Amino acid sequence: MMRSSSSRSTPLAHAREACLDAWALLVPATCAGCxxxxxxxxxxxxxxxxxxxxxxxxxxLVRWSDADGTPGLAARRYDEFVGAVLLAYKVDARTGLVRPLAAALEPAFRLALLEASRAMGGVSPEITTIPARRRAARDRGFHPVEQLVRRLGARPSRPLRWARQPADQRDFGRAERLENLAGALVAPRRLGGRRFLLVEDVVTTGATVGEAVRAMHDGGGLVIGVVALARVGP
Structure with a gap:
């Protein structure tokens, strides 16, 4: 069991350690990171x-701008470490990791929300996520990014749905992802000028985010910004 040499020696810290040790005896686990x-x-x-x-x-924080000019902000760059923690959370359903993952996302989320509100003259945008695909929702039983958003005290809206189920694109390049996702998302109801801050866990090529932005725009809405826990590449 690893201990940080920088942990504060306070009664609260000691109590936290004791609770974690007791829980570990009842439900053995390994660190998702190491x-x-x-x-x-x-x-x-x-x-x-x-x-x-x-x-x-x-x-x-990592900033970028999508091809359509939508600003993006990520808490960090993607690496194997954050990938391992997200894999444990999303695939192994280790939902206890929602707390540290939400805490990691929070600085970028709060800043993106502030900047979006300023761009809208002080009005806060709606918070939304990309809908879970049917199989992922069935297998996991929860929506990982929605849980992060809820942990941060926001209630995500659901303006989009999948018009069709695209192929698994983990091994696809950007061009293949764009083709795979084209027209896959739709806003089933007119959005009437509603404005959104889109939250994701990882932005890889930006193809999925771009498809969500397109679908909301076509539905009469506007994505003011995108915020993610991690971004792959520059």
Whole structure:
């Protein structure tokens, strides 16, 4: 079991450690980040994932702009570490990881929400996510990104649905993903000028996000910005 050498020695910290140790005895687990025994996420990996609350410099956040000009903001760049934690959360259904993952997303989410509100003259946008695909929803029994959003105190709206189920695109390049997703999402009801902040876990090529932006635009809505936990590449 790993311990962070920087953990604060306070009664609250000791109580947290004791509770985690007791839970680990009842429900054995390994750290989703490094594989250490007894913890869902050890202290060292928690520190790698979640930036200190006192760290108020947003220079570490990742900014980009989609082809249509929609601004994007991610909490970090994607790497094997964050990929392993997300895999444990989404595929292995280790839902206890929602807390540290939401905490990792929070700085980017709060800033993106603030910037979107400013762009709208002080009015907050609706928070939305890309709908889960039918098979993923059935297999997991929960929507991973919606759970992150709810953990951050927001209630996601659901303006989109899948008009068809695209092929698994994990091994596709950008061009193949664009072709695979073209026309796959639709807004079943007119959105009447509603404005949205779109939340994702990982933005890879941007094809899925781009399809969601297109579908909401075609439905009469507008995506003010995109925010993600991690972004692949530049």
């Amino acid at each position: 594989g250490a025994p007894d913890r869902g996420l050890c202290d060292d990996c928690h520190g790698r994932l979640v930036r200190p609350a006192a760290f108020d410099d947003d220079a570490h």
